[in-house]
Amino acid sequence: MMLTELTIAAAQGGLRRREFSAEELVGAHVAAIDRLNGRLNAFITVTSEQALDAARRADAILAGGGDVPALTGIPLGIKDLFCTDGVRTTAASRMLEDFVPPYESTVTANLLADGAVFVGKTNLDEFAMGSANITSAFGSVENPWKRAGDAETVLVPGGSSGGSAAAVAARLAMGATGTDTGGSIRQPASYCGIAGIKPTYGRCSRWGTIAFASSLDQAGPMARTVEDCAILLQSMAGFDTRDSTSVDIAVPDYRAACGRSLKGMKVGIPAEYRVAGMPAEIEAAWEQGIAWLRDAGCEIVEVSLPYTKYGLATYYIVAPAECSSNLARYDGVRFGRRVPGASLDELYEATRREGFGAEVRRRILMGTYVLSAGYYDAYYLRAQKVRNLIRKDFENAFQTVDVLLTPTAPSPAFAQGEKMDDPVQMYLNDVFTVPASMAGVPAMSVPAGLSQSGLPLGLQVIGRSFDEESVFAAASALERAAGFTHRPAVRAEVV
Amino acid sequence: MSLDPATVRRIARLARIGIDESDLPALQRELNGILGWIEQLNEVDIDNVEPMVGTGHAALRMREDVVTDGDAREAVLSNAPDTAGPYYTVPKVVE
Numbered sequence: 001m002m003l004t005e006l007t008i009a010a011a012q013g014g015l016r017r018r019e020f021s022a023e024e025l026v027g028a029h030v031a032a033i034d035r036l037n038g039r040l041n042a043f044i045t046v047t048s049e050q051a052l053d054a055a056r057r058a059d060a061i062l063a064g065g066g067d068v069p070a071l072t073g074i075p076l077g078i079k080d081l082f083c084t085d086g087v088r089t090t091a092a093s094r095m096l097e098d099f100v101p102p103y104e105s106t107v108t109a110n111l112l113a114d115g116a117v118f119v120g121k122t123n124l125d126e127f128a129m130g131s132a133n134i135t136s137a138f139g140s141v142e143n144p145w146k147r148a149g150d151a152e153t154v155l156v157p158g159g160s161s162g163g164s165a166a167a168v169a170a171r172l173a174m175g176a177t178g179t180d181t182g183g184s185i186r187q188p189a190s191y192c193g194i195a196g197i198k199p200t201y202g203r204c205s206r207w208g209t210i211a212f213a214s215s216l217d218q219a220g221p222m223a224r225t226v227e228d229c230a231i232l233l234q235s236m237a238g239f240d241t242r243d244s245t246s247v248d249i250a251v252p253d254y255r256a257a258c259g260r261s262l263k264g265m266k267v268g269i270p271a272e273y274r275v276a277g278m279p280a281e282i283e284a285a286w287e288q289g290i291a292w293l294r295d296a297g298c299e300i301v302e303v304s305l306p307y308t309k310y311g312l313a314t315y316y317i318v319a320p321a322e323c324s325s326n327l328a329r330y331d332g333v334r335f336g337r338r339v340p341g342a343s344l345d346e347l348y349e350a351t352r353r354e355g356f357g358a359e360v361r362r363r364i365l366m367g368t369y370v371l372s373a374g375y376y377d378a379y380y381l382r383a384q385k386v387r388n389l390i391r392k393d394f395e396n397a398f399q400t401v402d403v404l405l406t407p408t409a410p411s412p413a414f415a416q417g418e419k420m421d422d423p424v425q426m427y428l429n430d431v432f433t434v435p436a437s438m439a440g441v442p443a444m445s446v447p448a449g450l451s452q453s454g455l456p457l458g459l460q461v462i463g464r465s466f467d468e469e470s471v472f473a474a475a476s477a478l479e480r481a482a483g484f485t486h487r488p489a490v491r492a493e494v495v
Numbered sequence: 496m497s498l499d500p501a502t503v504r505r506i507a508r509l510a511r512i513g514i515d516e517s518d519l520p521a522l523q524r525e526l527n528g529i530l531g532w533i534e535q536l537n538e539v540d541i542d543n544v545e546p547m548v549g550t551g552h553a554a555l556r557m558r559e560d561v562v563t564d565g566d567a568r569e570a571v572l573s574n575a576p577d578t579a580g581p582y583y584t585v586p587k588v589v590e
Contacts, residue, residue: 102570201550215549245553313533324510331511333583338576344585349513361512362525368510369498369526379533384546386539391547423525424532440550465552 003028004171004492008074008228011174015062015073022062022073026055026117029075032492033119033172040490042157042167043120044080044138045088051075054117061115071235072115077167077176080121081128082108082219083208087118091210092126092136095336095355105208106240107177107219114235119173123163126357127327128184128212131429133162134416135359143192143413144170144488148454151489155413155455158188158429164222165192171492175223175232179209181216182315183409183433186445189222190408190458193447193486195229195475196222200466201440202247204233205240213322214245216315216437226446226475230254233468249466257469258476262296265474268303268401273432275410282407282457285448289405289459292481293474301401305393310386311435316427317370317383318438323360324367330355362423387438394439398464403474406432408445408458432460442468446475447484456486497527 003025006014014020030048037043058073083089083101090096104112112118125135133141133156141162143155157166161178165188168176178185180198189196197220204219211217221232234255239248269290274283294300332338332351339354341347356364370379397404410431419425436443442465445458459478463471498506500519503526507514514522568581577584 099574102567102573200552202552241556241558244555245549247552307539310536310539313535316529316533317536332576333585335574336576341586344588345511346513347586348511352511353513356512362522364510364512365503365506365522366526366529369502369506372506372509381546382536382539382541384548385541385544386536388544388547389539389541391550422528424528440552465550 002493004032007225008174008231022055022058026051026075029119040142040166041139042141042163044123046120051117051119069115075117075119075173077122077164077173078118079124079161079164079177081179081210092124094137095330106205107236111235122167125160126360128160129359129363130159131426132156133159135357141166144490145455146489154416158191160184162188168194168222169488170490175228178222179219181213182437183430185220186433187409189445191413193456194224195226195446197229197444199468200442202245203237205243205246207242211326213319226479227258230258230472252469254472257472260473262298262477265298266301266401267293267298268301268397268404270303270305272305272308273406281451285457286407296477303397307389307393308435311390311438312431314383314386315434317379320363320367321371321380324364391439394441402470404462406460408460412451412455436462441465442471444471444475446478448482
């Protein structure tokens with residue numbers, strides 16, 4: 001049996017039936033990381049020894065039988081934006097190159113309490129700012145997929161959770177945590193042929209997750225099946241008094257939702273997502289998804305979200321503004337990198353010049369400008385008002401439909417070096433994912449098929465606030481209909 | 496709205512990010528590119544629209560006014576780039 005090919009759901013059963021041990025399961029993934037991480041660069045920090053120790057403890061618990069925690073012995077990758085107690089957490093920035101948190105984030109603490117084993121900290125765009133995982137101070141991540149007939153060209157995994165997506169796609173981990181501010185779970189999931197959900201804002205605690213844009217940041221799972229994402233989100237989600245934006249409502253049974261019938265579900269197709277110049281193969285994948293949901297018993301309804309076309313421009317005011325405020329804490333005094341200076345201001349300026357990469361500096365400057373005296377009303381306040389109009393678009397649509405179906409990204413994965421010259425061109429990768437982030441509603445990407453070049457294409461299901469269950473139900477139906485069994489060229493069992 | 500080099504310098508100063516004169520042309524071009532693109536928001540009618548501050552699902556909660564954390568000086572200082580006893584250090588600020 002190829003242990004790295006198993007789903008989390010299958011491994012849960014196999015471990016409990018003692019068909020294989022947690023040490024064997026984790027060991028297979030650690031061996032795959034040893035073999036492939038040098039090339040893919042999906043992990044910034046690999047924690048093989050701690051993982052194997054944890055696996056042996058999991059085996060002792062499994063040997064005792066009875067009611068074993070859900071994720072006992074399951075090897076996961078953790079985006080290097082989640083603080084992990086005693087394990088270096090870098091945010092892929094030189095600023096935090098040597099930062100070792102003395103505490104555990106709520107999301108990772110929840111996973112550990114459920115028995116999960118962490119094999120390492122996954123690479124990302126610096127401070128989660130990017131759509132191609134090329135801004136990491138620890139080097140870019142290689143997408144394990146290759147264009148058909150082109151084994152040479154290195155493709156990007158998407159971003160910012162690119163290391164998580166690449167690790168899961170290449171079978172270096174069974175699942176991974178991601179964070180999503182404007183598409184950072186969904187877009188890399190689409191580029192790497194896996195599933196990933198950004199839950200409702202407030203569903204997962206932000207405590208202990210390094211902040212980028214606090215009104216948008218939300219943690220979520222990435223895995224190879226919709227059901228595996230449901231299993232992981234079940235553990236990650238929940239109320240936390242340490243996050244003032246955490247919402248105190250019960251977490252439903254997400255796994256059960258995956259098997260729900262879609263008879264009578266109303267699916268909205270937003271007219272405004274048919275953007276000019278959308279590639280024919282993206283349009284075709286979308287049409288195929290519509291047909292699949294119709295066949296599953298859904299009623300398809302055309303809807304209008306007139307303000308969502310302003311989502312991206314709004315995002316690039318709101319997110320940099322919040323980023324400039326959040327990243328003010330990196331001052332070279334209390335933690336992180338310090339570059340000496342003759343005065344305090346010189347110390348700050350030298351530290352922040354050297355510690356931050358170009359994209360992070362650019363966003364801090366942008367955010368500083370839109371918040372500065374005389375420009376706050378023209379940019380930031382206006383953006384907050386447009387954001388409200390975008391949210392109302394979704395509220396109006398959800399008066400008549402249960403979920404929305406759109407493409408996840410306007411293209412398949414592109415090559416390293418493409419779209420790199422102009423920041424605005426890079427930002428356009430997130431055109432379909434940003435509006436749901438602005439509204440705070442849950443959204444999931446699920447693999448739907450391959451492009452003409454042989455690369456995965458994802459479809460996005462967007463739901464009402466706190467109705468991840470309908471999202472899981474619709475995404476599961478798409479997954480069953482798509483029968484996506486393609487695997488990337490670079491993966492664990494290919495030596 | 497277009498940023499001139501003096502404004503870019505001023506923003507960098509406000510953000511406490513050191514920049515070289517040689518960085519200015521590229522930064523100015525990139526920031527103006529982004530600003531030009533977000534100008535599209537000016538066509539939206541925002542009269543009588545409330546700004547959206549959060550998603551509105553979480554209400555701020557009251558709790559007992561008691562100490563819930565603390566007594567972790569070693570942990571708090573453990574990542575400081577430089578300390579003197581139980582203090583962070585900075586260059587001399589007051590003459």
